[in-house]
Structures are given as structure tokens and as C-alpha cells.
Amino acid sequence: MDSKIIRALEEILGKQSVLSAREDLMMYEYDGSIEVARPDVVVFPRTTQDVVRIVQLANRHQVPITGRGAGTGLSGGALARQGGILTVFSRMNKILEIDIENQRAVVQPGVVNLDITRAVEHAGFYFAPDPSSQKSCTIGGNVAENAGGPHTLLYGITTNHVLGLEVVMPSGEVLRVGGKTLDTPGYDLTGLLVGSEGTLAIVTEVTVKLTRLPEATKTLLAIYETVDDATETVAEITARAITPAACEFMDGWTLRVVEAWVHAGFPLDSAAVLLIEVDGLREAIEAQAAEILDVCKLHRAREVRVAKDSKERELLWKGRKNAFGAVGRLSPSYYVQDGVIPRTKLPATLREIDVIGKKYGFEIGNIFHAGDGNLHPIILFDPRDRGQYERAVAAAGEIMAHCIAVGGSITGEHGVGFEKSELMPLMFTEADLDAMRGVRHAFNPAGLLNPGKIFPFGKGCGEVRVQPFPITPATPL
Amino acid sequence: MSPATSISLSRLREISGAAHVVEDPAQLTAFEIDGLRPTAAVAPASVDELAEIIRFAASEQLALVPCGGRTKLAMGMPPARFDIAVSSARLNRVLAFDPGDLTLGVEAGISIAALNAQLAEKGQFLPLRVAFEDSATIGGIIATNSSSPLRHAFGGPRDYVLGMEFVTGEGFPTKSGGRVVKSVAGYDIHKLLIGSLGTLGVITRVNFKTFPLPPAQRTFVASFAAPEPVLAFCRALAQSVLQPWLVEVVDPAAAAVLSSDAYRLPAGKWCVVTAACGKPSIVERHARDLPGFAERAQAAEFVALSDAQKSSLLGRVREFPRHARDASPAATLVRFSVLPTQIPALLSRMRQIAEQNQLPLAMLVRASGFIFAALMPPEKNADTLRRLTAAAQEFFRAADDSSARAMIEWCPSELKRELSVWGPPRDDLALMRSLKNEFDPRGILSPGRFHGGL
Amino acid sequence: MTATPTTRPLKGFSGDDKPLWDDYARCVHCGLCLNHCPTYRLWGMEADSPRGRIRQMLLVDQGQLELGDSFVTHIDRCLDCRACETACPSGVEYGKLVEFTRAQIEQQHPRGLFSRLAREAFFRHLLPFPRRISTAARLAKIYQRWGFAAFARATGILKLLGLDARERLMPRIDDKFFFSELGKTFPAQGQRRARVAFFAGCIAQVTFTQLNEATIRVLTANGCEVVVPNGQLCCGALAVHAGVRDVARDLARNNLEAFLRESFDAVITNAAGCGSTLKEYPQLFHEGDAEYPKAIAFQKKMRDVTEFLAELGLAAPLKELPLRVTYQDSCHLAHGQRIREAPRKLIRAIPGIELVEMFRADDCCGSAGIYNVTETAASMEILAEKMRSAAATKAPVIVTANPGCLLQLRAGAALHGTKQEVLHVVELLDRAL
Structure with a gap:
């Protein structure tokens, strides 16, 4: 990259907020996925104005610009696939406003998902989307990927909890879309931007909805001898429209890996378990739990355990939420x-x-x-x-x-990120993709924002892309 | 009839068959928007036909307005041009209903009443209890983002529409989202189409999440002498763990509009209508706890309604716009999106504005953050229109001052010459315009009807 | 991608004591550790996060990254608090990785003269020698007691030298040193329930004599016969953390001899940092080494004092202490040894005590061995955050389980004017006796 750009960035942000040495850039070529791409420079803005100036500079020099929160994503969304400027929001992490009465919070994109809940739970509220990485992942990343999580079954995914955004457009213009109120008239730009994977605009502020903590929660662990019994249970729970707050499946193989770490008492000899949670009014959860129990028994659950206290519940969830990581043991x-x-x-x-x-x-x-x-x-x-x-x-x-x-x-x-961009034609026609390209063009005509994501490179084929994997073992001596 | 027009008509007949093209001016009055009559109305039988019509219109620069039950054509601004009304009357099938998956895919022309009747057979429903329920279609409800009292518990269409298919202004059949309950592949273009009033594309299919019908429900009315305690009641309820399906506040004037022989709301009172639904034990719990909330907020009265009373009241709450329009020849209905804490101040400001302009005002408040304010002058004349204009403009200002957003949902056509029903332009207008250009580069889809003349 | 492949081959790790593929490849770079890492939270930089540090180890091992200044800086900045191990679902033994990496740095990376001399003096010529510790302590006492300290503070010389924060962290040298107690046996009060050996520490013997005495009082009051074996030396924790593994290994050999001479029910330490290393003595040896089985035997006996007492159960009657306290997890107890409940159980056992949890109690206080001296600025920022959380509990007493943490938190209470007293769990128990 042109050293002039790096110097200009240093002038804007100060030297300590710009990384350009090779060894520093290597720290930003990976995320939670298996993809790899190295940026040319990494910057750490602290304010919206910082972002504006970074974007303007990128624009002037026609350099790609990609956003990144904690880099926990699983589709390569936070990787600078075509190099350029990687904008890391880890220092733009203030909770700007908490409005309990209206059940809203306004936060910067680098705020960690769980930190919102931590900041409002004293008042009986929480931020509902709970991706498994919620202890580390940031709201900016959640918004970009439209993150989900176990409890989105009942409560919806990120888009259902985001009402307004402040964004920096690829032109450098700062725009507010949506707001704290519901159903703002006009095109639902907030709804469009959530899940747009950082390809339309850079989010610099997020207005979220807070959810009332339920009165009661019950967590059930249904244990099965066969995978079929477990999946049939889920199908029937759904068909009976019971809709628990969460309903998670773990097969025996994963269970054994997870149990080695959490010691939550997951049965090691089972073929599958369902971790089912109901929450809401006391009356509601009793009724729901009873119904679920019925369905589990009907489908030959060997045993259905009920977590006896919050500690046991947390342990079961710890097992579930850390399951992917636990696989690293194998x-x-x-x-x-x-x-x-x-x-x-x-x-x-x-x-x-x-x-x-x-x-x-x-x-x-x-x-x-x-x-x-x-x-x-x-x-x-x-x-x-x-x-x-x-x-x-x-x-x-x-x-x-x-x-x-x-x-x-x-x-x-x-x-989709860059992991699944070549799979998009499996789901969408060329016309569908063209409409999406049109949207991108309206926001991001020069294509500088997070290029190489969502859209397939090849035209109309379902070919599987194989990336050269970076981690080659050291040559044995 | 100009030669150009006759070519258009013959092309439309070619595409959809003469039987499905309306050319008779008398019949076309049914498709008028703010007094503007199209040259023709056509009802395509398939997405392909629709796409062909749009491609033809695009090539000829003919302006289209999509319509369904035609219950809400008076919303928005009058079209800048209006050549063809495209009716979804023949696109009204249920394409996929998987009750076991609680998912549904329907064509845009199906009426919500017909659809909910079909879903009810499997014990399910869509929480779209909207005005003009008997004839409103899914396409129209989605394109206008019609508000439902059940928004309180279920959110709006943006929360349960899973995906859509639509035809763009260039005539490309297109889709976004998915058919399953969760999909984040690609841009959520369908979210843009919700409330876009037919300006970005013609919706052909909507995929929904469906919900189970509650086995039990009960509706309650708490009445209060003044607005402040009503709102205190709502706030306390919002902070509580209770989960009513709807919380509607009715001012004394609206109470009169919503009263019928079957059920009369207490006269001269501010009322809160709440409904609890679900398992009997949940309904019982609400029946047990709600009186306490009412008492603490110093309610004058708290009653549970009988089934007949409930049907009457909730039906009229749902049809509030229709009743307000029936009650006044120049009814002007303004919808505010507002933060709950701002509601009290905004209500009193609106009452002042109405009073200053000597206009009767009825207000229905959706406690989660909406105010529907109906200005209902007893007659329509130059003077009332002048006062309506003044009041509407002040409403927009009031909204601005309380960080609320307002739009006029219904008003006499004459008012639209004086102001935009969408209120003052917003700073994201330029972006909306570029999006419009991407989907409808020739500007043939409902031109001029939307915010900022889009 | 603009990655320029390095032209000259890099040497990577070599020799013994190096991080191994099987250990670092367990990291699946999920990033769940990031927000648990004090330095990541401070600077928001991947290179100063556990995931980033492991990535750097991997890159160095594969010859893609130089074992140079940048790498050393990021590894030096690690507190080795091991909070990431608690967060890690993949079971990455980060502490082990970073300690091996430091051993590589120690072997391969030339440091500046001053730093080299200071490290040599401290790790090789001071810690292993009780008599030198004692001499140094006497000199320090002269500084502290004869008015030099007050003079230095008053004139602002320290501030000028940038040493004011460090000076506050300097422990107050005891009037009486604990060295005189070595070789003694303290009988159990009442019926003997256990016979234990007490590990007295190195610098703690000149700065935490009272804590050691309190520990012995609490143990004997609860029916333990306490032996303080002669010949014991520094545990080697600081050396292990710094990568000076040869010194640590020598110290371990010595201590294995000193403590395995006689049979005890347990070996007890009141220093979580020492305990963690003592329990990990097997890591210093290969499975085939003669010391290895001894290290395993020793590991089985090794107990933190809170762990041991909680297991044994308190027998001594306790007075009522009407006091609100908050507990700061010592990293090497909570993350290193996975002991969280035992100290809390002991605190709650005191009648009248109200234990209030502070926000993120298991985040490091910034003490981290000698981190507060080597990386003072970072340490002080971490401490400031910790003191805010501690102050928010409105507890007049902060309880913790490690001498290093005690020093750091006491400095924090003074620097931030929280007026909170800082006590070890056993000191609190001792008060209730």
C-alpha cells in the first residue's frame, strides 16, 4: 500500500491507532472462520468523525475498506479479502445511552454483546440476541451478520432488536436511519442494513431494543438413544406450536467432547440430547414444560432432566455455547x-x-x-x-x-461472508443477485466496502472454492 | 382514445386476455386514486404475465400502480402519472403452507380474512388484525405496513415476514430472504418493500412465520378520569413481566367512535384495552394481576368483557380508521411513531393543536409507541380544509419536537395539494431515491406516491 | 492480499522448552478469550490477546514471523493471568504455552543491557538465595524507615524518575523476618486433624511475615500440626513466568527434596501464584526424568490454604465480624488452579460477614507477579478499573488470596483513595479466631 495513505491515516488517528507492519497485519488475517486474508493497514477509530475521515481517505485513493469487531465471525466477514484498510472497532466501545423506560439502548459498534445485558440486567432487562460468542463478539459484528443464537427461536435475531443506526456512507456522509421509535415511515433502511455484512455502509452507532427478563425459566435436558427420536421430538414440538425459548440439539459425539470440559453431567452414553428452555410467566412455563415432557416421552426419550437451579442451567448452557470451541480438543x-x-x-x-x-x-x-x-x-x-x-x-x-x-x-x-459467496447461486437466481447488486450499487457504487463478500465471483456456477490453507506445519527437522 | 393508448390496451389484452383487462371508464372509477383514473386495469394470472406487463409498461413509460382489495389506495400522495392499475385479484393462492414448520408462502392478492380462515383450520394465524379486514389483501397490508394492535406482542411484518418475491420496475421476477424461519443469505430487500407503497416492486409472494391460535383469551378495559394515570398504567405494565397481546389507549372522543350497541366504552373516560391470550392459566394470571395495576394507577373502573363485547370492541379498534372516516367527510388520520415516555406530552400538545384549530380530535394510542390521531371536522369545506392543513402541519412540528415521526395515513385529496402526507423530507431521502432508481429506473412504479416524491 | 513472503528463512523455536503444535493447534481461533484478557480489553489489539499471542507463537514456530522485538513485546505484555484458560472451550493450556514461549525468548532473544542485567540479578542472583533476599530487605528497610522514603516522595524525585507508582507498590519490609521460623513445628490445638508442611515463600518471608504467622495460627487452630521444613527455597514461579526455566528447575529439585523428606497430609501455601507453579512442577520435567515421579507425588500433596481449609472444614469457633467484604479472585487461584468456591466458602463461614461480589471479580488486578514493575503503566490502568469495581461494592474490606494481589490492591486503595483495607482470606479468618 502507498505509504502516503498510511501516513495520512496516522495523521488522522495518531500513530498508536494505525498498524502497518507486516507482523501486526498478520494478526488481522484470520477470524473465527477458516478463511484468511491480510489487510494492508489496520486502524482503530474512536469516533464517528474518525470513521468519516478514514472513509474519505479510502475514497480518495480508491482503497477497499472493511469493518471488524472482535473477529469471532464464522464466515470471514471481518477479513479484508481484497486487502486495503481494516477498520477495527475494539476501541469504539462505549454504551452511549440506556433508556430503561423506553426499553432502548444506544451503543457504539465495538460494545461487546453481553456487556449490554450486563449494563441493564439490574433493571430487569437484557439484550435478547445471544450468539454463542456473546462474551466476546461485538454489536457491530452482530448487526453486520444479523447474528442469531439459541434464544432467537422465541425472541428473534439481531434485526428484530435493532431499531436505528448511524452509518458512515462510502462517500463519507453520516446518515441516521430508523431511530428509537418503531416503524419509522420510509423505506426500512435499518432492516436492509442489518445483515448486509458491512458491504453497504459502516455502522457507527446502534439503537437496540431491550427485552424484559422473564419471570421464570425452566431448562430441560431430554436424553435419547437414537438421533431420530430426538429430531422427531423437535418436529413434533414445532408442529404442536409449543415454541420454547430455545431448543438445541447435540449429538452424542459432540456431547462427549463438551462434557470433558464443562462436567455438566451430559450423559456420555446417549445418541443425542435436546436442551430445551422455556421462559416467561410461571404459569406459562409450567404448562409448556409439561407439554414438552409429553412429546419427549412420546418419542422415547430415555430421561428428561430439569435443571434444578441457575447454576446447573448455566453449566448446561456453557456446554452448548462453547461446543464449537470444545471441538478443538479433538x-x-x-x-x-x-x-x-x-x-x-x-x-x-x-x-x-x-x-x-x-x-x-x-x-x-x-x-x-x-x-x-x-x-x-x-x-x-x-x-x-x-x-x-x-x-x-x-x-x-x-x-x-x-x-x-x-x-x-x-x-x-x-x-455469507466469503466462505459461502460461491454458494449463493444455489439459492438465488441471477436476477435476484442483480437486485442485490443494485442495492449495493445504490449505497456503495465504487464497491470499496468489504469487497469480495456475499456475491459470487464466478458467474452462475455452484463450483466449490478451495482456499489454500495458510497453516502449513513446520517442516520436521 | 389516442393511438398510443389503444396499442397499450391491445398489448394488455394480449398478455392477460381481454376478460381480465378493464377498459370501461365507469368500471375504472373503482381504481381511482385521489380522483385520478387509470386508462386500464389489468389482472395478470401469473408472475410471468405480471412481469411481461411491467416490461411492456417500462418500454412504453406507462405508470403502474399495483392494487389488491383497493382499501388503501387513498394512502400516500396521488401518483404523478397513472396509466395502468395492476390488480392482484388473480394472484391469490396459498402457495405453501407447512403447518408442521409454522411457515407459509402466499400470493399477494389473497385477502387476510380468507387466509386467516384457512390457517385457523390448522389452529394457526397471522397477527395482522388490520383495518378493512374483510377485503384487505396481503400485498396491500405489506406495502402500506398496516398497523395491527397485535404488534404489541408480535412486532410488525418486518419481524415475521421471512422472504418475498416481487417484480421490479424493469420486469424482473426477483426474490429475497427465504422460506424457512431463519435465513441471513443476501440482503433483506423484502424489508425495503414493507411500507414502500408499491414504489420499488410489485409484490407477488410473501413468506411468513405463522403463529398458534391461543386456546383462551380475555379482554379487559380499565377506565380513568385523566390521561396521566392511563399512561402510568401502561408504563407499569411495560416494566412488568406480564405479556398482554395488546395494550390500546382510547381517549374519550375515540371511545365514542369505538362504542357500539354491543359494547359501549365508559363515556367521557380514558380507557385502556388489554387482552391476555394463551393457555387458560396465563389468561387467569393476567386476570388476577391486571386489576392491581389498574388500582395502583387509580382506575375508575376495571372490567373483563364478555365474548360479544370483546368482538365488538376489538373489531372497532381494528377498524378505527374506517370508523373515523365514516364519522367525518374530511377525516384526517395521522399516525405517529413515538417513544412511550414522549406520549403524554405529545398527546396534550395535539389536543391543544386540535382545539386551536377548532377540530374534533379522537386518539387511539398503541402503548408500544404509536398514536393514531383522527381529526374529524363535521363537514368538508374550504375553511375546514384550511384548518386541517394548519393542524396537520403543526402535528408534524410537534412530532419533530418530541423525536417522533408522523405521517398522514388518510386525508381528503385536497389536503395533499397543500402538504406532503409524509411530512417534511428526511436526511435519508437521497439514499431512498438511489434505491428507487435501482429498482425502478424508469420511474413507472407508483411514481410520486411515496416520501419525497418517489 | 499483499503479504510479502519473507525471503530469508526464519529460525523459529528451537531446543527444549518450546511450545508444541499439539498444544497451540488446539486453539480454533474462535475468539471467546478476547474479552477475558485484560490487555485486550485495555488496548483492543489482537496481538495483545490470547488468540493473537497463540497465533504469533504459531507463526514463529512455522518460520513466518521473526522471534524479534515485536513478538517479544506482545509476549512480555501478557500478564499470564490465565483468565483465557477459564474462557477457552478448547482447553488450550495458555499458561504453559506462554511460559514455554518465554523460555524461547530467554534463550534466543538478546535484550537490552539494563534489562538483561536486571533480569539476571533478580532471577538468578537474588530469588534463589534467602540470605541475599534478607540483606536486600534490610537495605530496603533503611530506605523505608529512616525517612528516605518520605523525603523521596516529598521532593517529587520519584515522580521525576517515573517511579512513583512503582514505589507505592514496594512492599513494606517487615520488622521481623519469617526466616527464623524455618525448621520449626507448630502443634495443633486440640485434637490433631492433619499434619501439614508449610511453604513459606521467598520475598514473602521478609514482607509477609504476619500473613505467614496468621496462616499458621489459623491452621493450628483448626487442628493442624504445621511443619515449616528447613531447606525450602523460592518456588520458582517468577522464574517460570519469565521463561528462566533452568533456575526454576533447580529450585524445584531443591523443594522436592525439602518437602518429600517427610510424609505430610498436605503441603500448604498461602500464595496462589506459588501454589499454581508448585502444582505444575511436573511441567518442568520430562516424563522420563528422575524428578518427574517426585513432582507428581508433590503435586498431589500441594494445596492452597483456602482449598485445604475448605476441604478439611473449619473446626475452630469463629467470632462474629460484622463486616461487608468483597472478594477478588487471585488469577492463579481462580484460573490457574480453578479454585473459586473455597475462599468464598471460608469467608461466608465467618458469622456476621456479608460477602458482596464485585463486577468481574475474576479479572486480574494487574499485579501478575512482577508485571506491575515491568509493565507499570498497563498494570496501573488495569488496577484503576479494578479499584472502580471494588469501590462500587461499598465494602470497606477487599479480601484476596495471594500476596502479590495484596500489595497491588493496597497500592490501589491508596492511589485511588478508596479507603479500603485489603486482607488475605486467612488474615480475615485469623481476626475471627
Whole structure:
């Protein structure tokens, strides 16, 4: 990159807020996904004005610009795929306003998801979207990817909890869209921007809705001898329209990995468990829990445990929310998918995944938001074995194709990023993609914002892209 | 009839069949918007037909306005041009209903009443209890983002529409979102279409999340002598763990509008209508706790309604715009999006404005943050129109001062010559305009009807 | 991508005591650790987060990153508080990784003369030698007691030298040193319930004599016969944290001899930082080494005093102490040894005590061994945040479980004027006896 740009950035932000040395840039070439891309310079704005000036500079020099929060994303959304300026929001992390009476909070994009809840729970409120990375991930990233989480089954995903945004347009103009009020007349630009993966504008402030903490919560762990029994339970819970607050599936294989770490008492000899939570009024949860118990028994649950206190509940959730990470105990690398299917298709789809796994010679772990039909098959591979890596990607592609075939989606909450951009044609026609390109053009005509994301490079093919994996083992001496 | 017009008509007949093209001026009055009559109305039988009509219109620069039950054509500004009304009357099928997945895909022309009747067979429903329920279609409800009292518990369409299909101003059938309950692939263009009044595309299919019908429900009315305690009651309720499905505040004038022989709201009082739904035990809990809230807020009275009373009242609450319009020849209905804490001040300011302009005012407040204010002069003449204009402009100012947003949902056409029903232009207008240009580069979709002349 | 591949091959890690693929590749770069890392929270930089540091280790090991100033800076800045281990779902043993990395730095990276001399003097020529500690302490006492300290503070010389914060962190040298107690046995009061060896520490013997005495009082009052074995030396924790593993290994050999000479029910320490290293003695040796089985045997005996007392159960009657207190988790107790409940249980056992949890009680206070001296500015910022949380509890007493934390928090209370007293758990118990 032109050293003039770096010097200009240093002038704007101060030297301590600009990184350009090779060893520093290497720290921003990865995120939670398996993708890799190195920026040319990394900047740490503290104010909206900082962002404006960074964007103006990028514009002047026609340099790509990509936003990043904590880099916990699973689709490569926060990676500078085409180099350029990576704007990291970790220092723009103030909660600007808490308005309990109106149940709103206004925060900067670098605020950690869970910190909003921590700031308002004393008043009986919380921020409902709870991605598994909520202890680290930031609101800016949540907004960009339209993040979900276990409890989005009842409470909705990020977009349902974001009412207004302040954004810096690729031109450098600062714009406020939506607001603290509901259903602001005009096109719902907030709804469009949430989930746009940082390709339309850079979010510098977020107005969120706060949710009342429920009066009571009950957490159930249903234990099964077969995967089918568990998935059929989910299908029936859905069909009976019970809608718990969360309904999570973990197969036996994942359970054993997780249990080694949390010691939550997950049964090691089971084929699958469902972690089901109901919350709301005391009366409501008793009724719901009873109904769920019925369904579980009907589908041959071996046992249904009820968490006896908040400590046990937290332990069960700790197991669930850290499950992906726990997989690291088994394998240095894993590839996790994010497909969605109609809940009526759950049993058949899990059987299909098993078949695909066998075909490619992988044991595929399944731990996912069953209530939403949002699958997260995990394929373990050793990055030192390129053949294995390629087979993992191929198996994942086949699973995705199946999800689409049954009327589903290639991503329920992780975003398309650059991981799934080539899968978009599986779901959308060229006309659909053109309409989306039109939207991008309206905001971001020069294409400088987070280029290389969402849209496929190749035209109209479902070819599977294989990235050269960066982590090559040290040559044995 | 100009030669150009006759070519258009023959092309429309070619595409959809003569039986589905309305050319008779007398019949076309039914498609008028603010007195503007189109040259033709056409009802395509398929998305392909619709796309072809739009491509044709685009090539000929003919302006289209999509319509369904035609219950809300009076919303928005008059179109700058109006050549063809495109009716969704023949696009009214349920395309996919998976009760086991609680998901639904329907064509835009299906009426909400027909749809909910079909869903009810499987014990499900859509929480769109909107005005003109008997004839309003899904397409129109979504395009106008019609408000439902059930928004309190379910959010708006943006919260349960999963995806959409639509035809752009260039005639491309397009989709966004998905059919499953969760999908973040691509841009949520369907969110843009909600409330866009047919200016970005013609909606052909909407995918929804459906919800289970509650096994039990009960409706309650608490009445108060003054507005302050009413709002205190609502605030206390909002901070509580209770989960009513709706919380509607009715001012004394609106109470008169909403009263019927079947149920009369207490005269001269401010009332709060709440409903609890779900399992009997949940309804019981609300029935037990709500009187306490009412008492603490010094309610004059708290009653639970009988089924007949409930049906009458909730029906009239839902149809408030219709009743307000029936009650006045120049009814002007303004919708405010407002923060709950701002509601008291805004209400009193609005009452002042109405009083100063000698206009009767009825107000219905959705406690989660909406005010529907109906100015209802007993007659329509130059003087009342002048006063309506003045009051409406002051309403916009009042909204601005309380960080609220206002728009006029209904008003006499004459008023639209004096002001924009969308209120003063906003700073995101330029962006909205570029989006409009992307979807409708020729400006043929409902031109001029939206915010900022889009 | 503009990555320019380095042309000259980098050497990477070498020799013994280096981070291994099997250990660092467990990191799946999920990032769940980031917000638990005090330095990441402070600066918001990936390179100063656990994930970033592990990535740097990996890059160095693969010859893609130089084992140079940048790498050393980020590794130096790590508190080794191990909060990331608590957060890590993949079970990455970060403490072990960073300690091995520091050993590599120690072997391979030339530091500046001053830094080298200071490190040599401290790790190699002071800590292993009780007599030198004692001499140094006497000199320091002269500084503190004869008015030099007051003079230095009053004239602002310290501020001028940038040493004022560090000076406040300097422990007050005891009037009486604990060295005189080595070799003694303290009988149990009442029926003997256990026979334990007491690990007395190194610098603690000249600065925390009272704490050591209190520990012995509490143990004996609860039916423990306490032996303070002769010949024990510094545990080597500071050396391990700094990567000076040869010194640590020598100290470990010595201590294994000193404590395994006789049979005890347990070996007790009141310093969480020492305890954590003592329990990890096996990491200093290879499985085939003669010391390894001894280190394992020793590990099994090793107990933090809070862990031991909570397990044994308090037998001594306790007076009522009507007091509101808050507990600061010592990192090497909570994260290093996974002990959180034991100290809280002991505190709650005192009648009249109200234990109020502070926000993020298990975040490091910034003491981190000698971090407050080597990385003073960062340490002071972390401390400021900690004191805000502590003050917010409105508890007049902060309780913790490690001498380093005591020093740091006492300095914090003085610097930030919170007027809070800082006590070790056993000091609180001692008051209630």
C-alpha cells in the first residue's frame, strides 16, 4: 500500500491507532472462520468523525475498506479479502445511552454483546440476541451478520432488536436511519442494513431494543438413544406450536467432547440430547414444560432432566455455547456449516448428513439450533492434510445443496461472508443477485466496502472454492 | 382514445386476455386514486404475465400502480402519472403452507380474512388484525405496513415476514430472504418493500412465520378520569413481566367512535384495552394481576368483557380508521411513531393543536409507541380544509419536537395539494431515491406516491 | 492480499522448552478469550490477546514471523493471568504455552543491557538465595524507615524518575523476618486433624511475615500440626513466568527434596501464584526424568490454604465480624488452579460477614507477579478499573488470596483513595479466631 495513505491515516488517528507492519497485519488475517486474508493497514477509530475521515481517505485513493469487531465471525466477514484498510472497532466501545423506560439502548459498534445485558440486567432487562460468542463478539459484528443464537427461536435475531443506526456512507456522509421509535415511515433502511455484512455502509452507532427478563425459566435436558427420536421430538414440538425459548440439539459425539470440559453431567452414553428452555410467566412455563415432557416421552426419550437451579442451567448452557470451541480438543481445525431447513425435514436431513459423512469418510458432529431448523454440521479435518481439507469442503457443499433442495437456506446466522459467496447461486437466481447488486450499487457504487463478500465471483456456477490453507506445519527437522 | 393508448390496451389484452383487462371508464372509477383514473386495469394470472406487463409498461413509460382489495389506495400522495392499475385479484393462492414448520408462502392478492380462515383450520394465524379486514389483501397490508394492535406482542411484518418475491420496475421476477424461519443469505430487500407503497416492486409472494391460535383469551378495559394515570398504567405494565397481546389507549372522543350497541366504552373516560391470550392459566394470571395495576394507577373502573363485547370492541379498534372516516367527510388520520415516555406530552400538545384549530380530535394510542390521531371536522369545506392543513402541519412540528415521526395515513385529496402526507423530507431521502432508481429506473412504479416524491 | 513472503528463512523455536503444535493447534481461533484478557480489553489489539499471542507463537514456530522485538513485546505484555484458560472451550493450556514461549525468548532473544542485567540479578542472583533476599530487605528497610522514603516522595524525585507508582507498590519490609521460623513445628490445638508442611515463600518471608504467622495460627487452630521444613527455597514461579526455566528447575529439585523428606497430609501455601507453579512442577520435567515421579507425588500433596481449609472444614469457633467484604479472585487461584468456591466458602463461614461480589471479580488486578514493575503503566490502568469495581461494592474490606494481589490492591486503595483495607482470606479468618 502507498505509504502516503498510511501516513495520512496516522495523521488522522495518531500513530498508536494505525498498524502497518507486516507482523501486526498478520494478526488481522484470520477470524473465527477458516478463511484468511491480510489487510494492508489496520486502524482503530474512536469516533464517528474518525470513521468519516478514514472513509474519505479510502475514497480518495480508491482503497477497499472493511469493518471488524472482535473477529469471532464464522464466515470471514471481518477479513479484508481484497486487502486495503481494516477498520477495527475494539476501541469504539462505549454504551452511549440506556433508556430503561423506553426499553432502548444506544451503543457504539465495538460494545461487546453481553456487556449490554450486563449494563441493564439490574433493571430487569437484557439484550435478547445471544450468539454463542456473546462474551466476546461485538454489536457491530452482530448487526453486520444479523447474528442469531439459541434464544432467537422465541425472541428473534439481531434485526428484530435493532431499531436505528448511524452509518458512515462510502462517500463519507453520516446518515441516521430508523431511530428509537418503531416503524419509522420510509423505506426500512435499518432492516436492509442489518445483515448486509458491512458491504453497504459502516455502522457507527446502534439503537437496540431491550427485552424484559422473564419471570421464570425452566431448562430441560431430554436424553435419547437414537438421533431420530430426538429430531422427531423437535418436529413434533414445532408442529404442536409449543415454541420454547430455545431448543438445541447435540449429538452424542459432540456431547462427549463438551462434557470433558464443562462436567455438566451430559450423559456420555446417549445418541443425542435436546436442551430445551422455556421462559416467561410461571404459569406459562409450567404448562409448556409439561407439554414438552409429553412429546419427549412420546418419542422415547430415555430421561428428561430439569435443571434444578441457575447454576446447573448455566453449566448446561456453557456446554452448548462453547461446543464449537470444545471441538478443538479433538482436532486442530473444523469446518462448521450453517444451513437451515424446514423443521418438518429435520429427521430426514440428519440421516442425509450421516450418509454424506460416510461417503467422504468423516464423522460429522451435529450441534445446532434445532428449534429453528438451523443446522451446524461440524466437519473435523487436519489442516496439514490438504486432501482432507478439500474433502471437508466438498462434503459441506453437498450438505448445503441438500438444505436448498428441501427449501432451506445456506446460512441461518453466520452470514455469507466469503466462505459461502460461491454458494449463493444455489439459492438465488441471477436476477435476484442483480437486485442485490443494485442495492449495493445504490449505497456503495465504487464497491470499496468489504469487497469480495456475499456475491459470487464466478458467474452462475455452484463450483466449490478451495482456499489454500495458510497453516502449513513446520517442516520436521 | 389516442393511438398510443389503444396499442397499450391491445398489448394488455394480449398478455392477460381481454376478460381480465378493464377498459370501461365507469368500471375504472373503482381504481381511482385521489380522483385520478387509470386508462386500464389489468389482472395478470401469473408472475410471468405480471412481469411481461411491467416490461411492456417500462418500454412504453406507462405508470403502474399495483392494487389488491383497493382499501388503501387513498394512502400516500396521488401518483404523478397513472396509466395502468395492476390488480392482484388473480394472484391469490396459498402457495405453501407447512403447518408442521409454522411457515407459509402466499400470493399477494389473497385477502387476510380468507387466509386467516384457512390457517385457523390448522389452529394457526397471522397477527395482522388490520383495518378493512374483510377485503384487505396481503400485498396491500405489506406495502402500506398496516398497523395491527397485535404488534404489541408480535412486532410488525418486518419481524415475521421471512422472504418475498416481487417484480421490479424493469420486469424482473426477483426474490429475497427465504422460506424457512431463519435465513441471513443476501440482503433483506423484502424489508425495503414493507411500507414502500408499491414504489420499488410489485409484490407477488410473501413468506411468513405463522403463529398458534391461543386456546383462551380475555379482554379487559380499565377506565380513568385523566390521561396521566392511563399512561402510568401502561408504563407499569411495560416494566412488568406480564405479556398482554395488546395494550390500546382510547381517549374519550375515540371511545365514542369505538362504542357500539354491543359494547359501549365508559363515556367521557380514558380507557385502556388489554387482552391476555394463551393457555387458560396465563389468561387467569393476567386476570388476577391486571386489576392491581389498574388500582395502583387509580382506575375508575376495571372490567373483563364478555365474548360479544370483546368482538365488538376489538373489531372497532381494528377498524378505527374506517370508523373515523365514516364519522367525518374530511377525516384526517395521522399516525405517529413515538417513544412511550414522549406520549403524554405529545398527546396534550395535539389536543391543544386540535382545539386551536377548532377540530374534533379522537386518539387511539398503541402503548408500544404509536398514536393514531383522527381529526374529524363535521363537514368538508374550504375553511375546514384550511384548518386541517394548519393542524396537520403543526402535528408534524410537534412530532419533530418530541423525536417522533408522523405521517398522514388518510386525508381528503385536497389536503395533499397543500402538504406532503409524509411530512417534511428526511436526511435519508437521497439514499431512498438511489434505491428507487435501482429498482425502478424508469420511474413507472407508483411514481410520486411515496416520501419525497418517489 | 499483499503479504510479502519473507525471503530469508526464519529460525523459529528451537531446543527444549518450546511450545508444541499439539498444544497451540488446539486453539480454533474462535475468539471467546478476547474479552477475558485484560490487555485486550485495555488496548483492543489482537496481538495483545490470547488468540493473537497463540497465533504469533504459531507463526514463529512455522518460520513466518521473526522471534524479534515485536513478538517479544506482545509476549512480555501478557500478564499470564490465565483468565483465557477459564474462557477457552478448547482447553488450550495458555499458561504453559506462554511460559514455554518465554523460555524461547530467554534463550534466543538478546535484550537490552539494563534489562538483561536486571533480569539476571533478580532471577538468578537474588530469588534463589534467602540470605541475599534478607540483606536486600534490610537495605530496603533503611530506605523505608529512616525517612528516605518520605523525603523521596516529598521532593517529587520519584515522580521525576517515573517511579512513583512503582514505589507505592514496594512492599513494606517487615520488622521481623519469617526466616527464623524455618525448621520449626507448630502443634495443633486440640485434637490433631492433619499434619501439614508449610511453604513459606521467598520475598514473602521478609514482607509477609504476619500473613505467614496468621496462616499458621489459623491452621493450628483448626487442628493442624504445621511443619515449616528447613531447606525450602523460592518456588520458582517468577522464574517460570519469565521463561528462566533452568533456575526454576533447580529450585524445584531443591523443594522436592525439602518437602518429600517427610510424609505430610498436605503441603500448604498461602500464595496462589506459588501454589499454581508448585502444582505444575511436573511441567518442568520430562516424563522420563528422575524428578518427574517426585513432582507428581508433590503435586498431589500441594494445596492452597483456602482449598485445604475448605476441604478439611473449619473446626475452630469463629467470632462474629460484622463486616461487608468483597472478594477478588487471585488469577492463579481462580484460573490457574480453578479454585473459586473455597475462599468464598471460608469467608461466608465467618458469622456476621456479608460477602458482596464485585463486577468481574475474576479479572486480574494487574499485579501478575512482577508485571506491575515491568509493565507499570498497563498494570496501573488495569488496577484503576479494578479499584472502580471494588469501590462500587461499598465494602470497606477487599479480601484476596495471594500476596502479590495484596500489595497491588493496597497500592490501589491508596492511589485511588478508596479507603479500603485489603486482607488475605486467612488474615480475615485469623481476626475471627
